[in-house]
Amino acid sequence: MKRKYDSIVVGSGFAGAVVARELAERKDEQVLVLEKRGHVAGNCYDVRDKHGVLIHQYGPHIFHTNMKRVYEYLSRFTEWYDYSHEVVANVNGQMIPVPFNLNTLSMVYDKEMAQSLEKKLVETFGEGSRVPILKLMEQEDEDLKAVAEYVYEHIFLRYTMKQWGQKPEEISPEVTGRVPVLLSRDNRYFQDAYQGMPLHGYTPLVEEMLSHPGIELSLNTDAKDVVKLENGVIYVEGEPFDGKVIYTGPLDEFFDCCYGRLPYRSLQFVFEHLEMDSYQEKAVVNYTVSEDYTRITEFKKLTGQEVPGETTIMKEYPIPYTDSETEIPYYAIINDENRRLYHRYLDLVKEYPGFYLVGRLAEYKYYNIDAIVERALSLADQLISGK
Ligand code: FAD
Numbered sequence: 001m002k003r004k005y006d007s008i009v010v011g012s013g014f015a016g017a018v019v020a021r022e023l024a025e026r027k028d029e030q031v032l033v034l035e036k037r038g039h040v041a042g043n044c045y046d047v048r049d050k051h052g053v054l055i056h057q058y059g060p061h062i063f064h065t066n067m068k069r070v071y072e073y074l075s076r077f078t079e080w081y082d083y084s085h086e087v088v089a090n091v092n093g094q095m096i097p098v099p100f101n102l103n104t105l106s107m108v109y110d111k112e113m114a115q116s117l118e119k120k121l122v123e124t125f126g127e128g129s130r131v132p133i134l135k136l137m138e139q140e141d142e143d144l145k146a147v148a149e150y151v152y153e154h155i156f157l158r159y160t161m162k163q164w165g166q167k168p169e170e171i172s173p174e175v176t177g178r179v180p181v182l183l184s185r186d187n188r189y190f191q192d193a194y195q196g197m198p199l200h201g202y203t204p205l206v207e208e209m210l211s212h213p214g215i216e217l218s219l220n221t222d223a224k225d226v227v228k229l230e231n232g233v234i235y236v237e238g239e240p241f242d243g244k245v246i247y248t249g250p251l252d253e254f255f256d257c258c259y260g261r262l263p264y265r266s267l268q269f270v271f272e273h274l275e276m277d278s279y280q281e282k283a284v285v286n287y288t289v290s291e292d293y294t295r296i297t298e299f300k301k302l303t304g305q306e307v308p309g310e311t312t313i314m315k316e317y318p319i320p321y322t323d324s325e326t327e328i329p330y331y332a333i334i335n336d337e338n339r340r341l342y343h344r345y346l347d348l349v350k351e352y353p354g355f356y357l358v359g360r361l362a363e364y365k366y367y368n369i370d371a372i373v374e375r376a377l378s379l380a381d382q383l384i385s386g387k
């Protein structure tokens, strides 16, 4: 009997959608996409709430990249709303730009002090530099130490404790390094060459990507009920399958967490609809010294949607990830021990050459959208060229 599908893609987030599209379009494959949820776009899913406001169900997502290939690729499936993301931190009621930059410096120190600190910072690191907080804290100079301490105490300590349950120096340095001290007056959260929001949202973008005659989508389908790995053979619905399986879900879950659960942080999102034009000055306000939530997002300021007299906001409460039935694994907790555990799971797939892993969950990495799209395009290139 002829095989019905050439490839099976598990997950319809950016990782799955890009690979499915590429295999269908460039390799003329028949691709089946299995998606556990009732919708596509993974954690980038957006939808109108009952008041008509476009919200991001799984946390605020802003697209940004320096990779021209990624930007141009996504631009095939969407137009863009030209948006540059700016964030402020609410520090005891004062709203200060984050990442901490030279504008922030002049808001928290008096004029003379700010000028002298600016001079020293620029002399030490160079104008325009991006200095990770943990690096700034290593400085011997008393003035630089004082700035480092201010930033650590007022921007990083409490936010990181809430987000990770650990202090900044206890987590992987790349994480706090994502939000460096910026020696410029650029208030944007990201300095990437391309940034913006998909004009009609992420869900229509991904729907467009999956809209191809070679792609069949099965929503509400857990791959674990369809795909099994046994004695070096991939089975699909009980039959040996000699096509490819591209898996973008959590690796431990696929093996019933047989070595124990891979650690993640999860989030609880609390949405509120308010009858007012504007709730806060920027789309995202971080609460870096108070509150139990980390940040508040006001969606219409992200998307540019016009909704007079009404707005929807969302608070993010970080929680431990303990149960895959009721919680979602959002952030891999990357450290040596957890990477070792991940590698034990990786060993389990080694005897299945037709089983490929790509995505933030499957690779247990802290990837932004652009990095995932790039990874997925590279995997597709490899599968298409057969190398
Ligand atoms: P996902 O989007 O998680 O997709 C995986 C899909 O696989 C899901 O739909 C899931 O349901 C499905 N799946 C899992 N297991 C199975 C199974 N057994 N069977 C069938 N389907 C399965 N990146 C940015 O660039 N900018 C941002 O502003 C940004 N903000 C973020 C905010 C938050 C709160 C979080 C958590 C992440 C943020 N990211 C951001 C990162 C971004 O969400 C990811 O890079 C991107 O969603 C990864 O896509 P993915 O396809 O790898 O994973």
Ligand code: UDP
Residues within 6 Å of the ligand: 089, 098, 155, 156, 157, 159, 160, 163, 175, 176, 177, 178, 179, 286, 288
């Ligand atoms: N962070 C912080 N205070 C802030 C912003 C970020 O302490 O105001 C730290 C925190 O540890 C966070 C990390 O920097 O997890 C990365 O922040 P980013 O905004 O990139 O996180 P994401 O948007 O991916 O949740």
